[in-house]
Amino acid sequence: MDQTIQRILGKAGLYALVALISLFCLFPFYFAIVTSLKSGTELFSTTLWPAAPSLRNYVSLFTIAEQPFGRHILNSLGVSFMVVVVSLFLGVTAAYALGRINFKGKGLLLLTILAVSMFPQVAVLSGMFELMQAIGFYNHWWGLTLPYMVFTLPFTVWVLTTFVRDLPKELEEAAIMDGCTPWGIITKVFLPVMWPALVTTGLLAFIAAWNEFMFALTFVLDNSDRTVPVSISLISGADKYEIPWGKIMAASVLVTLPLIALVLAFQRKIVGGLTSGAVKG
Secondary structure (H helix, E strand, C coil), X not given: CHHHHHHHHHHHHHHHHHHHHHHHHHHHHHHHHHHHCCCHHHHHCCCCCCCCCCCHHHHHHCCCCCCCHHHHHHHHHHHHHHHHHHHHHHHHXXXXXXXXXXXXXXXXXXXXXHHHCCCCHHHHHHHHHHHXXXXXXXXXXXXXXXXXXXXXXXXXXXXXXXXXXXXXXXXXXXXXXXXXXXXXXXXXXXXXXXXXXXXHHHHHHHHHHHHXXXXXXXXXXXXXXXXXXXXXXXXXCCCCXXXXXXXXXXXXXXXXXXXXXXXXXXXXXHHHHHHCCCCCC
8 A cells, every 4th residue: 555655656746847847948938929929018027928919029020021031931941951951961871981881090080070069160160251252152041051060960970870880780781692782771771770860860950050040140141041040139129229029039939839840740750769779670
């Protein structure tokens, strides 16, 4: 009887802790939603629900000619998807070489790749600025794909290399016996079993590119080519000293919703990619 009571109390305590952590994590987003539905002096109240909810802030985001927020969302989507595609392509091919082929200096190369991700963005800003101008990528939203690779590719290569290294060698040996080329091994043998790792690294690369601010602010000056984070930072009110909290919160909610949708849609793959590093069978 005592064990049953302890078990019930233990579960109740666990659920209470989970509920508390969830409340702590989700309340800021909830408050952003509530604030985005307020207007006027009600923005400065601390009520948990507006007295007169309004979508005025959301509508105004897409009606301001000086700040084409809809275009900025499309720019962020475009560059984020390009970063994911390029990162996964280079990551998978590099992971096959680093995880399956023995060559001199492989360990040093992996450490170099990891070291690149440790540099702060401001440390590579000036050199990347010169490179962007030299190759004609400066002031184009699609040109941001190159600087974004600085912080997405190292993580992608490391995670996929670990995953490929732990795959059974029998899969590769059987493919070689059947006359499969290295590219065929990657696409026909490894890719079907790497989906959890690909989804995890791809989603994290998408989030990193979607939220990036410094490179987007530095390398894109044309207002029509800006990305969402920079667009939010430039939202202004009727008066230059006025901070339009309602519009900023509405934009923040709209920017966060796609990330939440992606995480919920691929949550099982994400958990599988983070917890499994090998194929058992």
